[in-house]
Amino acid sequence: MNFQTNSTLCPLKVLVVNPLTPASQLTIVKILSGSVFGCNQLIDLILLVYSNEKPFAEAFKLELSGCAFSCNNSIEVSSNLPSLLDADVFCFMSNFTNPNKIDIEKINIDEQFDSLYLIIKVAHNLLGKCFTEEEMVDDAPTVLKKKNKSPKKHVKTIIVADGLATMDILVSLSKNVPTDIFFCPTAITGVAKSVLGDYLKVQCNLINDVHIWAANDEVLHAEVNTPIIVSDAVGDLPKCDWEAVGKDQLDSFNLDYTQFNASWMKKEFIEKVTTCASKNPYGCIYRAAEFAKTLRAIWVSRSSETGNKVYCNLGVISDGSLGTIKGYPYVLPVILFGDYWTVNKYLEDDTHLKQEIKRINKAVKDHHRKLIPYCKKFLEENILNNVFVRTDDESSLCTVLDNSTRSNN
DSSP states (O other): OOOOOOOBOOOEEEEEESTTSHHHHHHHHHHHHTTTTOTTOOEEEEEEOOGGGHHHHHHHHHHHHHTTOTTEEEEEEEOBOOOGGGOSEEEEOOOOSOTTOOOGGGOOHHHHHHHHHHHHHHHHHOBOOOOOHHHHHHHSOOOOOOTTBOOOOOOOOEEEESSHHHHHHHHHHSBSOOGGGEEBOOSHHHHHHHHHHHHHTSOGGGBOOEEEEESSSSSEEEEEOSSSBTTOOOOSSOSSSOOSSOHHHHHHTTOOTTTSSHHHHHTHHHHHHHHHHTTOOOOHHHHHHHHHHHHHHHHHHHHOSSOOOEEEEEEEEOOSGGGOOTTSEEEEEEEEETTEEEEOOTTTTOHHHHHHHHHHHHHHHHHHHHHHHHHHHHHIIIIITSOOOOOSOTTSOOOBOOOSOOOOO
16 A cells, blocks of 8 residues: 655745734635645744734734634734745735725825834835845744755745735835735726626626736726637637627627627726726725735745646736836736746737727826825834834844824824
8 A cells, every 4th residue: 555645845934914904814714724825835924913903913813723724833923023034925905995096185094094004114124135045044044854844945925915006105115125026916807707797698707818907996908818708619700800709609698799899898898897896896805815816826836846827917016018117016917937927918019908008007107106205205204203112022123013103294
């Protein structure tokens, strides 16, 4: 009789910023239950909270420990500002009404102060550095060697925010942090499939892959792979020049080419998606589901031993592909492979897409130019001008998160 065993994976350090929100708690449950990083991946969880929130975080820690999740290796509650070396995965969950677009002129600072303060303060403390493989081993915490334990393996840092605006703040206020490690989920893919499924009266899983280019939930463009219905057989000689759907399939929808055609997809379809997405469906369950799905997609591409690629739409910091502005946040169709990603060049030469990207660029630039100066002013007035609280433990990071002091400005 043959017995096969798998060596235990080295624990993955996951730091969750603002873990007491309902969306964060649901995401944490998914992580510890194995539905994000896999059932064989142990998790060292760090809950980052304000110092006055520690009692609530400790109570949450006890509740999680009592659940006996299979992936739970350890749980730590901390108020020390983290560095980039303190975790493998950083999860930032805000309480912004819309994490993809913050209206500076209408922002309710009383409701969103704590979340904004926390994200800005942590971002300002993140400092990137280039390491050699030897330095990575030297700087990494000492790992006790146990039987059946695999050796410590460097994991390229993953930083996932809950939206484009949150991600923009993190990138803009951190220092020397590589931009290709920032990601955020998008709801637009699901919205687009839902809109098209409702219009055609078919299940969403029958809709082909959707590609999204977006500045936020209101300024976006979407394209659907052809045939639009995955099981559709498009004839070699269709009666019109649009080969996205076959005549028999169109007849089954009780539609004709005047009601469903390329022009409808370029205008009415985009308008319907924008209207639906701009209603802001960001309840805690939906946020957690999208957040966990994004983490899962990234991790699947990282952990694949066969080099499998993952095709999806994600919020990323642009590398300048497809005429987008390098260094700015977008939702783009990307291809994840290993520790890297690249923009999917689908429809790269399409004239209409190029015009849409120009429109998207304008929205991205306008929002960035309003948001980041506001955050830098917020940083100066509420953080830099206040005295940091120090810990007695010199071995830990000495800056403590405390929200008891606000600027009177």
